[in-house]
Amino acid sequence: MSHLAHLNKYFYKYRWRMIPGVVFVVLSNYFGVLPAQVIRIAFDLVKENISMYRLFQGFERQQMVYEVFGYSLLLFGALVLLLSLIRGLFLFLMRQTIILTSRHIEYDLKNEIYSHYQQLDMAFYRRNNTGDLMNRVTEDVNRVRSYLGPAVMYSINTVVLSVMVIAAMISVNPTLALYALMPIPILSAILLFVNKIINRRSERIQRQLSTLSSFVQETFSGIRVVKTYNREADKRDRFADESNHYRDASLALVKTEAIFFPLILLLIGLSTVITVYVGGLEVAKGTITSGNIAEFIIYVNQLTFPAMALAWVTSLIQRAAASQKRINEFLRTQPEIQTGAQGHFQATGHIQFENVSFTYPDTGIQAVRNVSFEVKPGEVLAIVGKTGSGKSTLANLLMRMYDVHSGTIRIDGQDIRRLPLQAFRSQIGFVPQDVFLFSDTIANNIAFGLDETHQTEVEEAAKRAAVYDNIIGFEHGFETTIGERGITLSGGQKQRVSIARALIKKPPILIFDDCLSAVDTKTEEEILRNLSVVMQGKSTIFIAHRVSTIKNADHILVLDDGAIIEQGSHEALLALRGSYFELHEKQLLEEEV
Numbered sequence: 001m002s003h004l005a006h007l008n009k010y011f012y013k014y015r016w017r018m019i020p021g022v023v024f025v026v027l028s029n030y031f032g033v034l035p036a037q038v039i040r041i042a043f044d045l046v047k048e049n050i051s052m053y054r055l056f057q058g059f060e061r062q063q064m065v066y067e068v069f070g071y072s073l074l075l076f077g078a079l080v081l082l083l084s085l086i087r088g089l090f091l092f093l094m095r096q097t098i099i100l101t102s103r104h105i106e107y108d109l110k111n112e113i114y115s116h117y118q119q120l121d122m123a124f125y126r127r128n129n130t131g132d133l134m135n136r137v138t139e140d141v142n143r144v145r146s147y148l149g150p151a152v153m154y155s156i157n158t159v160v161l162s163v164m165v166i167a168a169m170i171s172v173n174p175t176l177a178l179y180a181l182m183p184i185p186i187l188s189a190i191l192l193f194v195n196k197i198i199n200r201r202s203e204r205i206q207r208q209l210s211t212l213s214s215f216v217q218e219t220f221s222g223i224r225v226v227k228t229y230n231r232e233a234d235k236r237d238r239f240a241d242e243s244n245h246y247r248d249a250s251l252a253l254v255k256t257e258a259i260f261f262p263l264i265l266l267l268i269g270l271s272t273v274i275t276v277y278v279g280g281l282e283v284a285k286g287t288i289t290s291g292n293i294a295e296f297i298i299y300v301n302q303l304t305f306p307a308m309a310l311a312w313v314t315s316l317i318q319r320a321a322a323s324q325k326r327i328n329e330f331l332r333t334q335p336e337i338q339t340g341a342q343g344h345f346q347a348t349g350h351i352q353f354e355n356v357s358f359t360y361p362d363t364g365i366q367a368v369r370n371v372s373f374e375v376k377p378g379e380v381l382a383i384v385g386k387t388g389s390g391k392s393t394l395a396n397l398l399m400r401m402y403d404v405h406s407g408t409i410r411i412d413g414q415d416i417r418r419l420p421l422q423a424f425r426s427q428i429g430f431v432p433q434d435v436f437l438f439s440d441t442i443a444n445n446i447a448f449g450l451d452e453t454h455q456t457e458v459e460e461a462a463k464r465a466a467v468y469d470n471i472i473g474f475e476h477g478f479e480t481t482i483g484e485r486g487i488t489l490s491g492g493q494k495q496r497v498s499i500a501r502a503l504i505k506k507p508p509i510l511i512f513d514d515c516l517s518a519v520d521t522k523t524e525e526e527i528l529r530n531l532s533v534v535m536q537g538k539s540t541i542f543i544a545h546r547v548s549t550i551k552n553a554d555h556i557l558v559l560d561d562g563a564i565i566e567q568g569s570h571e572a573l574l575a576l577r578g579s580y581f582e583l584h585e586k587q588l589l590e591e592e593v
């Protein structure tokens with residue numbers, strides 16, 4: 001429950017909507033209880049008038065009594081109708097305030113979680129899967145909203161209505177009130193119990209539903225593999241299997257729900273029977289009128305709602321508390337990568353790694369061992385090495401996706417941990433190894449890193465990345481949508497769009513992480529030629545597998561198992577006749593073949 005305290009700030013924020021909401025709950029209940037008293041009076045009136053009517057048997061006045069009686073009954077009917085209308089109006093206002101507030105809070109909470117997600121670092125995203133992140137911002141917030149709206153509204157409603165009805169009952173006749181109320185706690189206890197079963201079964205359905213949808217999603221994402229390996233029949237059987245589980249879970253829920261309502265009706269019926277019986281005895285004693293019995297029957301029926309709401313609200317609150325706990329877990333996670341300062345930062349591009357070592361916290365793999373190098377403004381540094389030798393890790397460290405464990409990384413002589421994080425990252429144009437493009441137009445994908453762009457800039461960047469001709473070849477050119485609902489770019493085209501995205505920012509530091517692996521050597525040469533113009537005056541780090549990509553670099557590092565094993569210019573490294581030489585020879589042979 002204490003987890004829900006996080007939401008109190010929102011209740012406070014929307015207090016001028018919540019307070020009138022509570023007032024409307026009270027008023028709607030007040031007008032809900034009143035008709036019972038009107039009906040009692042009408043009932044007693046009927047009884048009296050019938051006696052009076054009989055008394056005037058054979059007199060002329062009898063017709064008049066009849067008319068007055070009919071007229072007053074009509075008035076009472078109209079009064080009950082009017083009270084119901086007023087109650088309806090307050091019910092409308094109650095929903096308009098409380099449920100509306102819950103929607104406002106839901107919106108705020110979603111934004112709070114989302115903007116917190118944006119601040120969290122890579123280590124957090126490594127630890128938690130996307131499905132979980134999405135669930136907390138959608139499903140969990142949804143459950144919390146049920147607490148903010150319906151649960152709060154029905155809780156207040158339940159309390160107010162119970163107090164009003166019970167007070168009215170006791171004021172009429174305490175003995176009858178006691179007897180009529182007797183089955184209500186039993187009713188509540190049974191409802192709580194049944195509700196628990198319903199909850200358990202709904203949870204099972206939810207779980208099965210998410211298994212089912214993940215299964216379907218994965219099958220469709222991998223449909224090519226499924227078809228190539230002829231696994232359609234197998235997938236169909238597995239789907240039928242999962243569907244069966246889902247159906248069984250749904251049937252189990254329906255069964256419980258089927259008992260739920262008859263049970264309520266049984267207990268309410270029991271209360272009514274007791275009311276009529278005990279009420280009859282009291283009428284005989286002369287302590288109450290028969291109108292009171294009618295009034296009581298209405299009260300007992302009105303108490304059905306709070307009894308049901310109690311069980312329902314309890315489960316809503318329990319679920320919301322569990323969801324808010326999960327949300328709080330993420331909200332309380334603080335990013336390990338914190339900004340070192342506020343304000344602006346403009347780099348010239350002087351990069352220094354001094355004895356940098358790094359171990360991935362989750363796996364304990366030491367990816368970088370005591371690495372030192374320097375890139376002066378305008379220089380090109382290349383990094384080669386076997387897969388898993390730590391090349392991408394160096395790029396990640398330079399962008400502060402992770403912080404180094406020992407040693408220092410400096411930009412323009414300043415430790416990057418002391419720089420304003422966002423301003424510092426904006427100085428780097430990064431082309432990652434695994435390209436990610438958004439389901440958006442090509443132009444928007446290229447312009448992603450900028451707040452404002454002109455078409456000419458987008459086209460210029462596309463030309464530099466040697467993808468311009470491909471793009472204008474598409475029917476809608478730069479406005480072509482890519483991704484799920486659009487066209488699929490080839491691996492090489494994606495890489496080049498990703499390069500254009502980095503270039504458009506015109507940053508003083510460029511990092512290319514093995515981003516030419518999917519283009520042929522001819523296109524690679526074209527890109528490199530273009531890049532050599534872009535790279536002028538910028539510090540560039542080129543991570544590559546192919547020696548051909550990097551041979552013109554000012555300095556080359558050869559990495560093995562996280563450490564630099566050789567370094568120097570292309571010629572110097574060839575002269576060494578070490579690992580670099582071997583790699584070069586091997587690749588020459590491959591090209592000839």
Ligand SMILES: Nc1ncnc2c1ncn2[C@@H]1O[C@H](COP(=O)(O)OP(=O)(O)OP(=O)(O)O)[C@@H](O)[C@H]1O
Pocket residue numbers: 126360361362363365366367385386387388389390391392393394433514
């Ligand atoms: N996020 C991560 N969490 C844990 N370990 C990681 C993570 N990323 C990489 N590693 C490990 O760190 C080591 C270095 O990986 P890195 O990606 O830097 O290699 P690389 O030289 O770029 O390889 P490739 O050329 O295949 O891209 C590898 O052993 C890898 O398994």
